[in-house]
Amino acid sequence: MSYLVLARKWRPRTFPELLGQDSVVRALRFALSEGRVHHAYLFSGIRGVGKTTVARLLAKALNCEQGMGPDPCGKCSACQEIDAGRFADLIEVDAASRTKVDDTRELLDNVQYAPTRGRYKVYLVDEVHMLSTHSFNALLKTLEEPPPHVKFILATTDPQKLPVTVLSRCQKFALRRLTDTQIRDHMAAILREEGMEYDDEALVALSRAAEGSVRDALSLLDQAIAAGGGAVRAGAVRDMLGAVAPDLVHRVIAALADGDGATLLAAIDEAYSLGVAPEVFLGDIVRAWHEIAVAQVLSAESADAWTQGMAQRLPPEAVQLYYEIGCLGRRQMGAAPDPETGLRMTALRMLAFRPVSDVPSKPQIARPSRAPHDTRGSGGQEGAALAGQSPISPVSVRGAPIAAGDQRPADQRPADQRPADQRPADQRPADQRPADQRPADQRPADQRPADQTRSPVVVTETAPAPGGSVLERLGLAGLMKHIAMNAVLDKSGDRVVVTVDPEAGKLLNKERIDMLKEALCAYYKDPITVDVVVAPVTGTPAHLRREAEEAAQCRAREALAADPGVAALKRTFNARVNEGSMRPRNSTAEERDL
Numbered sequence: 001m002s003y004l005v006l007a008r009k010w011r012p013r014t015f016p017e018l019l020g021q022d023s024v025v026r027a028l029r030f031a032l033s034e035g036r037v038h039h040a041y042l043f044s045g046i047r048g049v050g051k052t053t054v055a056r057l058l059a060k061a062l063n064c065e066q067g068m069g070p071d072p073c074g075k076c077s078a079c080q081e082i083d084a085g086r087f088a089d090l091i092e093v094d095a096a097s098r099t100k101v102d103d104t105r106e107l108l109d110n111v112q113y114a115p116t117r118g119r120y121k122v123y124l125v126d127e128v129h130m131l132s133t134h135s136f137n138a139l140l141k142t143l144e145e146p147p148p149h150v151k152f153i154l155a156t157t158d159p160q161k162l163p164v165t166v167l168s169r170c171q172k173f174a175l176r177r178l179t180d181t182q183i184r185d186h187m188a189a190i191l192r193e194e195g196m197e198y199d200d201e202a203l204v205a206l207s208r209a210a211e212g213s214v215r216d217a218l219s220l221l222d223q224a225i226a227a228g229g230g231a232v233r234a235g236a237v238r239d240m241l242g243a244v245a246p247d248l249v250h251r252v253i254a255a256l257a258d259g260d261g262a263t264l265l266a267a268i269d270e271a272y273s274l275g276v277a278p279e280v281f282l283g284d285i286v287r288a289w290h291e292i293a294v295a296q297v298l299s300a301e302s303a304d305a306w307t308q309g310m311a312q313r314l315p316p317e318a319v320q321l322y323y324e325i326g327c328l329g330r331r332q333m334g335a336a337p338d339p340e341t342g343l344r345m346t347a348l349r350m351l352a353f354r355p356v357s358d359v360p361s362k363p364q365i366a367r368p369s370r371a372p373h374d375t376r377g378s379g380g381q382e383g384a385a386l387a388g389q390s391p392i393s394p395v396s397v398r399g400a401p402i403a404a405g406d407q408r409p410a411d412q413r414p415a416d417q418r419p420a421d422q423r424p425a426d427q428r429p430a431d432q433r434p435a436d437q438r439p440a441d442q443r444p445a446d447q448r449p450a451d452q453t454r455s456p457v458v459v460t461e462t463a464p465a466p467g468g469s470v471l472e473r474l475g476l477a478g479l480m481k482h483i484a485m486n487a488v489l490d491k492s493g494d495r496v497v498v499t500v501d502p503e504a505g506k507l508l509n510k511e512r513i514d515m516l517k518e519a520l521c522a523y524y525k526d527p528i529t530v531d532v533v534v535a536p537v538t539g540t541p542a543h544l545r546r547e548a549e550e551a552a553q554c555r556a557r558e559a560l561a562a563d564p565g566v567a568a569l570k571r572t573f574n575a576r577v578n579e580g581s582m583r584p585r586n587s588t589a590e591e592r593d594l
């Protein structure tokens with residue numbers, strides 16, 4: 001028995017076998033069972049997702065000798081001839097090789113004749129966007145009023161190139177690109193059925209290389225089986241694809257998280273000695289940053305344990321910056337003396353810009369909370385702009401939390417009273433970092449140009465009202481806190497008047513007024529009378545906070561504008577400061593919303 005390639009052997013023979021196109025299959029089966037099949041369909045999608053397979057299934061469903069319906073028998077001669085590709089009434093045309101108008105005319109001249117064997121003549125025009133304008137015009141006339149025994153099925157990878165006149169005459173279906181997981185599971189099922197052994201890691205690499213196409217996946221699988229002598233092995237697949245062992249990528253990322261330059265370079269050297277192309281290696285590193293960033297936003301069970309661990313360990317801003325540096329490195333690889341140097345410099349740049357606060361074994365401090373869509377974005381300018389934002393070194397803008405009883409701003413306290421991870425990087429003892437790992441502007445002062453001999457920018461903000469007003473100290477939560485934050489309190493003797501801003505006042509009802517009164521009575525302990533009124537007020541805790549934040553924002557903007565480090569980032573990465581993303585470090589999302 002001759003060897004049949006997997007893509008042909010495992011081509012779906014029934015609608016339910018079609019992988020990952022459930023909505024298209026459902027619509028077609030419904031049309032078939034209702035007997036309302038349109039005279040022209042257009043299937044679009046990337047190569048190898050099943051466009052021509054759907055067309056053949058449709059041809060079988062229309063011509064099965066057991067009757068037209070959503071489940072062709074697969075046994076009658078019509079079904080079998082269609083499966084074998086020799087059914088006289090299924091006319092397959094590759095538009096890429098027959099673009100001329102004469103070809104189309106010749107084809108369409110035969111449309112009028114009745115089918116020789118089946119119920120319908122089915123014309124399958126693949127890569128239909130390749131037809132010339134004249135050919136489209138010739139086709140259009142037939143599409144407008146086809147004979148009742150004719151069905152047209154057009155397939156294309158590029159529907160944008162089709163004239164609107166053609167599009168409007170077809171029922172359109174977009175076939176989906178398959179996910180890596182769908183492809184991986186499909187390959188595993190086939191290999192089990194074929195009785196062949198495989199490594200999971202090999203299937204992960206193959207499914208990724210297939211880029212969403214089942215056909216590509218199965219031809220890669222054929223190659224891998226040949227390379228592995230009848231089994232699918234990770235090593236053989238890596239050699240075949242020029243791919244990188246996941247372990248090497250993990251080592252690079254762990255070394256960056258640890259700030260360990262020696263391990264970082266050793267991993268790159270090892271990849272080089274294994275013959276991994278630097279472009280491929282950097283691509284895999286960038287892809288890993290993407291996976292970590294996604295895991296930071298979704299509580300994803302789909303991410304593996306290693307990715308989840310890194311997602312928790314690294315701040316999202318740092319992951320975004322590393323991703324950005326990686327993408328920039330890929331773009332600059334052509335300009336590097338050789339790809340190997342490009343890869344090393346990109347990795348070293350990631351190391352140089354590692355966040356100040358990510359000191360090993362120290363908990364994260366004041367990680368700014370943000371909406372999920374912010375961290376998910378990976379746009380070029382957006383990511384580069386993060387370089388000017390806390391907590392990325394070498395510039396840090398922060399409002400350090402102040403210890404109770406110590407009202408001095410953080411940067412006036414003696415350095416040794418501050419927790420180690422809040423000190424700017426260049427004030428840490430020199431022996432914490434080997435000299436060769438320090439970014440250029442963290443060199444000892446006497447090595448720096450005169451105008452850079454200054455500390456990194458540190459803007460310190462004290463809380464708007466030390467300790468907060470009585471209303472802030474009531475320990476209220478949720479809506480009640482919102483109401484309290486938008487009110488002012490006057491106390492004279494045993495009488496307390498709470499004036500609530502009209503906007504927040506809309507939230508008041510009897511129950512909430514009682515809760516507010518109870519909280520105040522509990523706070524003052526003495527017997528008091530409380531009146532709650534709604535009227536326009538100024539000087540509420542929410543107002544004060546907003547003003548303080550605006551002032552802090554303003555000072556931070558000025559400090560950043562004057563900072564040579566930021567200017568260098570702008571020059572190096574073509575970065576711009578995303579001013580909307582600057583936040584004083586002690587503000588939380590909840591407080592900002594007030």
Ligand SMILES: [Zn+2]
Nearest residue numbers: 064073076079
């Ligand atoms: Zn049949």
